Amino acid sequence: MLFPTIEFGFFFAFTFALAWTFQNQNLVRKAILLGLSLFFYASWNPKFVLLILAIGSISFLAGSLADASRPKTIRACALFVGVCLNLLILIYFKYLDFIAAQFYSLSNWIGVPVPEVFVDITLPVAISFMVFHSISYISDVHSGKMRASSSPLDIFLYISFFPHLVAGPIVRANDFLPQLEAPADTRGISLDENCLLILGGLFKKMVIANYLAVNLVDPVFTDPSQFSRWDLTWAAYGYAVQIYADFSGYTDIAIGIAALLGYRFPQNFNQPYRAIGVGDFWRRWHITLSNWLRDYLYIPLGGNRRGALHTVRNLMVTMVLGGLWHGANWTFLIWGFLHGAALVVDHGLRQTQTVARLQRNPLARAAAWAATFHFVCFAWIFFRAPSLDVAGQFLSGLWTDNGAAGTAPWIVFPLIACGALTQVLPADARTIVGRMLDGQGRAVRIGVNFVLLYGLLVMAPSRSAPFIYFQF
């Protein structure tokens, strides 16, 4: 069940009514939301609901045993077992075939072929996000940042709550679980700001991302050798806009829907293509994943506390694993490696006095922005390419031009301009407009939201492609 579908429209209308009908019976409300979240997930593959229940059970049991009230040894064992079980689930479903393929290639290469046995595992939707939520909860309980929850219902709902279930944002347990303890409330949440967030997210996904994919990015990345340098260049820029519009559109809808049910999610994007430096980019792009990798991987590895060499190692390990998290493919590994190397350079440069002086110079800042943006676009080529061969063809075509004529339709340029506009508009524009609308009468609010939805329905294609991050 995708967000921009009639099916989800019915699902949301039903959920919204039930959730607020039982506003003051918190236990019933949470049970309903859990049931509906499992139904939402079952719409892809009902048997994988068992996987959610398994991850939820691991989280609850390991969390209970890792609580500060337990002896130190038991807490350490609970952390170890809980994290290992989660990682084993992730490795089994996501990486086993990839690891097996590399093993068979290696065995053939060294001349000791072994019979190939592939398990052909179906990758469950959202497995990475479920595992990240679970590890986050167990680790936070173990480190004493929060107490273990005594309610299995809360833990299952935390893991499976449908707005964040499929593609994030990655919500921290110590942010979300306290919200489940008291009845949800509309006070303090702006209806119109969140309606604008949802409508904006739908526009980014259904109009910008969908049409860019169909008209430019998908054809070019299917066979780059048929396209000119002009098309390839615009496809690289187009994909940068597409993936931003697609993923930030999804999280905008997720954050807005959670708010309409009375829960707050963290921000996941902050105009990432305005970044000056790769470090700055990662503070603006998929913020909840960046923070997760920092808190549960980079810092436990030692962070930047043990000298320059260890910092380099930790940055590279974090980013390469972050790349592999997106999928078992060499293209993601290279993408992670490129970002890791860029972060090492960025980290090194920021230690120097010259860079500190240059940061005050507008021309130097503009050059740093251009370098950052083009590096990110370059790395996206590996991220989007289905294989290293295709990435190689793409880069080779940028150099040789392939002798083809430019074919990019005119419509992609206003779409890319729309994507650029999202990066330069004031970050709090939606909040200001939303709060202004909150002060208006019902008719005005209904009218404004309806006109925006009408415009969206006019522009949207009949069927929406899946969100890019569903596969991760």
Place this chain on the structure above:
Amino acid sequence: MKQRTCDTPRDWAVVVYSVLGLAVFCFPGGVLDFLEERNGGGWLAAPVQVMRAFDRASGAIGLSEVGAELRGAFAAQFEQDASQ
């Protein structure tokens, strides 16, 4: 800034369902097709009848045609088949 008018869940519901209802009234075809596709055993007969009434009412005042024409014109700009 003025006091918010929609602080209760009921007020939220009025805005949300009004907007969704108006959208369905302007573009009834999609929802009608959706329900008819799933009405194999006749278990959605009542909602289908309601949506057909919506469709007729929307068509009678020209709303559904305007919406379909606008969608068609926009899809043509994007070289997409609106019927897909």
